[in-house]
Amino acid sequence: WRLEMTTRGHLVLQRMLPVNRTWAVGTKVDPVILEIFNNLFMSVAEQMGFALQKTSYSVNIKERLDFSCAIFTPTGGLVANAPHMPVHLGSMGESVKSCIRDNPSVKPGDVFLLNTPYNGGTHLPDLTVLSPVFDDAGKRILFWVGSRGHHADVGGTTPGSMPPHSKHIEQEGVLFDNFKL
DSSP: OEEEEOTTSOEEEEOOSOOOOOOOOSSSOOHHHHHHHHHHHHHHHHHHHHHHHHHOOOHHHHTSOOEEEEEEOTTSOEEEEOSSOHHHHHHHHHHHHHHHHHOTTOOTTOOEEEOOGGGTOSSTTEEEEEEEEEOTTSSSEEEEEEEEEEOSOSSOSSTTSOOTTOSSGGGGOOOOSSEEO
């Protein structure tokens, strides 16, 4: 190290010998790095929720907070979620997996809508929107983002899309099964 004083009285500390650096990349779990990335991903999911709430016209989403947002692996595994409506998250990964299975040629900019209970939906008024996020080259999916929100009515035989005497799911409303928007 060398210390100099400038003409203005500032101290300048300068390293004289280069530092040998080693990068800690390995398979050992580092709890500090794990916590940093955990908070980063959770923060992204929370910000997704704030954006959804702020831009929504639905009272169910804006005021009742009946929605959830999450980030998923390229294969549909849950990475992080915001603490919105936990019941939505149990099957949301299955929604991503069904979207991957039913749409083998996903491209950057694709957005999918689904609410079918057969493919990871909960009930028809809970609409799920899924989007893949690609690398800069647009070749590889890095992760998926998803949001699920409750809508007041999706066209069932009674208002609210939950008719008590329905015998078929079609009577509850419109089914969206990996519908590309």
